[in-house]
Amino acid sequence: MADYNFDFLFIGGGILGSSGAMALSKKLEEMGESARIAVIDLDLEGEHSSTLKNAGGVRATWRNRANIELCKYSIDFYETIREEVQFRELGYFWLHDEEWWQEVNRNYKLYEEYGLPVELHSSQAVPEFLPFVNNLEGIAGLSISRKAGLIDHYSLREYYRREARKRGVIFFDRCYVKEIFVSNGRVTEVVAFHLKKMSENAQNKSELIKTYLVNEKTEVQQDEISFKCGVLINTAGAWSPIISRLYGFNDVEIKPRRRQMVVIRCPEVDLSHYGILIDTSAVYFHKDAENILAGYSNMDEPYGYNLDFNFGGMEEDSLFVKYIWIPLYSRISKFERVKFIRGWAGLYAETPDRSGYLGKVPGLKNVYECGAHTGRGLMISYGAGTALSDLILDGGFREELKHAKDLSRERPSGELFEELHL
Ligand SMILES: Cc1cc2nc3c(=O)[nH]c(=O)nc-3n(C[C@H](O)[C@H](O)[C@H](O)COP(=O)(O)OP(=O)(O)OC[C@H]3O[C@@H](n4cnc5c(N)ncnc54)[C@H](O)[C@@H]3O)c2cc1C
The missing domain is CATH 3.50.50.60 (FAD/NAD(P)-binding domain)
Known part of the structure; x- marks a missing residue:
């Protein structure tokens, strides 16, 4: 040995x-x-x-000081090696339902204390920042975190x-x-x-x-x-x-839980100027080269070491259609025609x-x-x-x-x- x-x-x-x-x-x-x-x-x-x-998302807008401090410290560093790690500080654009809007408003004081630039906008202001969003139903507000974006893992x-x-x-x-x-x-x-x-x-x-x-x-x-x-x-x-x-x-x-993501193509929706976008449905998405990467964390997912992708594709009854495509299309009608390319599953270590x-x-x-x-x-x-x-x-x-x-x-x-x- x-x-x-x-x-x-x-x-x-x-x-x-x-x-x-x-x-x-x-x-x-x-x-x-x-x-x-x-x-x-x-x-x-x-x-x-x-x-x-993972999705490559980077932000420091959390509720607890430990998470804010560690993420902010990281972002300050990523800014110094921006090119090497492809850090694109294009922001987090988050459409909140009523419950999460209240949460982000409660956390706002802490963001200010830590010098995190976060803008809070009413739902009426959404088209000004996200012109492709044409259905405002269920949106209580939009938060935009500027010291945030995407990094290459x-x-x-x-x-x-x-x-x-x-x-x-x-x-x-x-x-x-x-x-x-x-x-x-x-x-x-x-x-x-x-x-x-x-x-x-x-x-x-x-x-x-x-x-x-x-x-x-x-x-x-x-x-x-x-x-x-x-x-x-x-x-x-x-x-x-x-x-x-x-x-x-x-x-x-600590428990393992499967999380799934997909790659789709939709040339009608141009996300070049945005980091991560999050809908009230909790679907998150961002530009990835010529495509769009989207994810949804199914909260009913049982714990376990499961790495099999099961969201399926464009079939009518697939989980991709239910959890990702319908919410995206309901919010942004330009998502009417998308091409499903591929998907994968990875694990969260949850507490x-x-x-x-x-x-x-x-x-x-x-x-x-x-x-x-x-x-x-x-x-x-x-x-x-x-x-x-x-x-x-x-x-x-x-x-x-x-x-x-x-x-x-x-x-x-x-x-x-x-x-x-x-
Ligand atoms: C779909 C998805 C989207 C995500 N999106 C984001 C995001 O946008 N932003 C973000 O910050 N995070 C995101 N995450 C979370 C992030 O990816 C993880 O928190 C992070 O990668 C965990 O890193 P790690 O080093 O702890 O674990 P891992 O990267 O899993 O590394 C653990 C390593 O341990 C090794 N190992 C395990 N057991 C043994 C053994 N017995 N002997 C030897 N080696 C062993 C494995 O081979 C593995 O390489 C996402 C995760 C998923 C699944």
Whole structure:
């Protein structure tokens, strides 16, 4: 069995593991210290990871200070690497029903306090900002967040990894964590299957990875690798409860839930000047090259590791027609003729209050976690990685991110509820 020894070991190299590894290596460099840092993942490409399945939306307009601070801090950073990560700060245009309009009005004071430019407009003003909207029924108001927009998830993840590698971080691919050893309240060793004998056929490879991620398949015998570690960080996304179980922490809060998106074509609707648009039906959509990307989070979706796309296409009784096309066409008649191109399913890691966890794992001396930021993992990633490295190396958070402490496991379940969540 191959044997490694690291000071810091991340399990999961999606957007949060990659950001965390970059932040930790950078902070150590700034402190003039060095350490051995590694990230292990079953599939670094991340074909089935949440990071490559998301909508690319970025905003800081939340109800809770922790989420606002971490997202705002991230956006300030994305503005400095705009070109590299294709950050298009074209705003969030949100058509609210009565309930969500009241929520956004209640949160407005906090937006002002944090210097977030948010405009609130009456429903009569909608055609002035969104001329293609020709049905105002059910709209109580329009909010426009200007410090918000779209980012390319792939480029951002690669940016984090590049910066981490520059500082010596090692990324191990094809490692499926199957066992974790704990001694005297400390994780001492992580054992992973190394899937080096994986087929080079793309379809077979994809199916095998999916089988591991969906069914926790472990019966195929592979080589084993041992990773001894000083500190373990769980950044396994929707799979983090499975990792938690391996070190003896029974996670009853984080649950995986399928979320689906589609790509459609409709040349009649020009969204070039807008970031993300959200309808009162909770359908969200934005321009994506020549096409339009649209999503809808079905709140009746059961929890579970389901990665199968089942919204269907243009068939009359499909879920795509019911949840996405009819609401879009009802609001904007130019959506009458659309071409369905494709769709996919990815996982949210959900918590009862739809806020994530960032902090030390209770009952263990050397284990941290960062994840379950539901539909916010991409936008919060830079701030979350920074806060995590502050906590690990300084034992607390910098002033701008001081409310990150609220994201610890110690908070009562459901305390940081986020209403304006898709
Ligand atoms: C349809 C959809 C739309 C979304 N839209 C947005 C949006 O607009 N804006 C936004 O900010 N967020 C959005 N999100 C949420 C965002 O994508 C996630 O919060 C974020 O990607 C989570 O990142 P992560 O690094 O925690 O998890 P992941 O990217 O899933 O990474 C976890 C990694 O852990 C690895 N892993 C798991 N188990 C093991 C194991 N046993 N051994 C080794 N490796 C393992 C996996 O291979 C994976 O690569 C959306 C999500 C979905 C599904």
